[in-house]
Amino acid sequence: MVSMMMQAFLVVTVITAVMMYLVYLGYFDTVHTEVGRQFYAERYSAKWSKVFPPWLNMPYNTFVNLGYIVVGAFYCAKTSVSLHVKQITSSDSVLFYTFNIMATFYGAIQAVRILTQFHRSAVLDQWYTLPFFMWVFVWSSHLDSGIGIKGMVSWMAISLLSYCLTLVHMHGFEIALALHILFAVYGAITIYRKFPIKEAQQPFIWALIFCAGFVFLKLADLELPNLNPMFEKISGHFLSKIADILQIYCVNKYFEILTLYKNSVQNKKSK
Template sequence: MVSPMIQTFVVVTVFTVIMIYLVYLGYFDTVHTEIGRKFYAERYSAKWITVLPPWLNMPYNTFVNLGYIVVGALYCAKTSVWLHVKQITLSDSVLFYTFNIMATFYGAIQAVRILTQFHRAAVLDQWYTLPFFMWVFVWACHLDSGIGIKGMGLWMTVSLLSYCLTLVHKHGFEIALALHILFAVYGAISIYRKFPIKKAQQPFVWALIFCAGFVFLKLADLELPKLNPMFEKISGHFLSKIADILQIYCVNQYFEILTLHKNNVQIKKSK
């Protein structure tokens, strides 16, 4: 029998390949993206010149994406352990696996954008961001009353199609992202009301802080070096990715606490 993690990996891979193919076909070539070194504050430090190849001219912004892979792999491993000892259900594991396999892919996609500075890589980076936030809403619906395959498919389809806003408005991505963040926060709050566990408060608050930090630091990337030259190395964009990785970690932690609590309650009721 194929493990749930492998099955989920195949599904996420298929959808990722479809997204890559649609971007490759040029459907989003008119979308506004920020491409070029002028949009990044990080400058190629002299100490890297003798160590790294010239094409790796933003090492901090490149290597930070390994953080997504580490967090994703960590929680995939934890999910496998929980499933093995029956602390979570098979459907619960699918939610964890999907979110964290997406995280590992997202790290690779962002690294490709930084290294190539290709428009289509930037488009894929933007587009792939949206399902992350929608998955938080789907996750909350799953814990609340169950959502099913059809429900998951519906909301993820809506999420993916929302990127078409970029075709009709210059700031279509920002509008779609803002709506996704609202959906994610609403879902997280609604499920907390059903399972008001004090232990879950801290990761929820930190996830909000890191989300706000991610947005602020990215927008302030070019302004921060005016305050201190240090931000030409440890740039706002680099720090925003640190915040984003920690946000993903806290979301995992939040749903870990709620999922384990829900299953413990159900086990006690069945006895």
């Protein structure tokens, strides 16, 4: 149990370190990113200056990233319990562990972007988004007919390399992200067709709603304060992160339901 989680942790850590090093070397310095307070609707109120230091001038957008860590840690713990009682297999656990360890790392990466407003931290934030959606496709393929290590590595390599679109087009990231979302939705629908159980419908629909909410709220961040000044505190960017965190939770729930169902069916056939 511990070894599977440690293996996933080491793999995610190594890949993340390589990504950070490539960004540090400046390979993506020409990529377009939105850096600076002018791109965020959240305003630093006078009362926060009495509580937080000046560099923590977007507290809502900073602390919301703890949600990724909480959800990731929760599902890592839940995966360990499920593996211990043999509800899932070792190969299933790798998918859960990897996804949720990525979530915890992602929370930290986004917090660094908010706090520093450095171009390179923004690049890493963008780049790290893509493997999340590709992992949903990989996960679906695993449940469908098995994908194997070679398949996982191939698809994740394609996902990571797709960020190079940012070097040839101003909206390369948006193009890559849209393709990743389509892959994720296609994979999720495909595996549901194979295991069409009612319990999986709700988390799937909510994941789509939260995904759409994540995109819309982030794009509308600077426009929402025109509707109500409240959105200068509880900003669209902050709410988009709430939607994203809930999306990750729903994806976990969706694959948890399908994985348990698939394993229960296989166990019945083997008896």
